[in-house]
Amino acid sequence: MATRTQSRSGGSNDDRGESARRQPRDSDGQFKSASGSPFKWSGGQTGIVLGAAVAGAAVGLAANMGRKLFVQFASTGGASWDEALATEHRMTLMTFDKIEATDDSQTTLRSQLLAKLKYQLTKHALEEENVIYPALRQANSAHDADVLESEHGYVKTYLYELETMPNGTPEWLARVRDFRTMIEEHMRMEENEVFPALKRMMSEEQSSRLTAMMNKEGFKFA
Numbered sequence: 001m002a003t004r005t006q007s008r009s010g011g012s013n014d015d016r017g018e019s020a021r022r023q024p025r026d027s028d029g030q031f032k033s034a035s036g037s038p039f040k041w042s043g044g045q046t047g048i049v050l051g052a053a054v055a056g057a058a059v060g061l062a063a064n065m066g067r068k069l070f071v072q073f074a075s076t077g078g079a080s081w082d083e084a085l086a087t088e089h090r091m092t093l094m095t096f097d098k099i100e101a102t103d104d105s106q107t108t109l110r111s112q113l114l115a116k117l118k119y120q121l122t123k124h125a126l127e128e129e130n131v132i133y134p135a136l137r138q139a140n141s142a143h144d145a146d147v148l149e150s151e152h153g154y155v156k157t158y159l160y161e162l163e164t165m166p167n168g169t170p171e172w173l174a175r176v177r178d179f180r181t182m183i184e185e186h187m188r189m190e191e192n193e194v195f196p197a198l199k200r201m202m203s204e205e206q207s208s209r210l211t212a213m214m215n216k217e218g219f220k221f222a
Contacts, residue, residue, distance in 0.1 A: 081132065081211040082195045085124070089187045092120045096180045100173065107168045114167070118159050123221040125152050131214045136194065139201050144194045151186050158182070 079087065099113045129149060136145035158179040165172050199207060 079211075080207060081214045082191075082199055084211070084214070085127070085132070085195070086191050088120065088124050089191065092117065092124070092183070093180075093187075095120060096176070096183075099176055100180075102173075104168045104170065104173075110167045110172070114159075114162055118163075121155055121159070123218055125155065126221050127214045127217045128152075130217045131210065132195075132198075135210055136198055139198055141194070141198065148186065148190065148194065151182070154182060155186075 095113060095117045099110060099117065102110050102113070129152065133145040133149050136142070136148075158175070162172065162175060162179070165175065202210070
């Protein structure tokens, strides 16, 4: 007489086969996981997690956009393009003041202030080179635009030298002062001569458009 083979759990092979046949399957014929399994997420749970991830990314993007708007508005104050650039000039000179107030032992602070100065000048140059100087050329002031833009090359050279020189020496600070002298002359030419002449040639609408374009460039670097 044949006997059933018993499993270690006490159930027969026939019983286990019957149990498997009763287990629900999906549309592809695969066994469905038990709804209480800790390893299975329902569609609703997945949607919640994905929704939270998307919301988190949106919040992060909005925060970054808000930061950029704040940085750009802080430097321009919502002023017209020439007034905004003059404000950025003053902020740059304030950074020079802080650097010149350091002594040779404050090497870390000097490095931090130099990084801030580089950021300010790079953002400022982006606005001028991509918007203001092209407007000068369009207004038949190509010579002024070429002179000012060539001086930006010397700005980059000064920054490179200051980054590569030991900054705990009197020579480093002397180089900072040379740099400031060059920057102040560049600013004077822009604020007192070139920019007022350009603005006199522009209508209010053209000036507003130039302001918007300049702010858009600055926003990229904010």
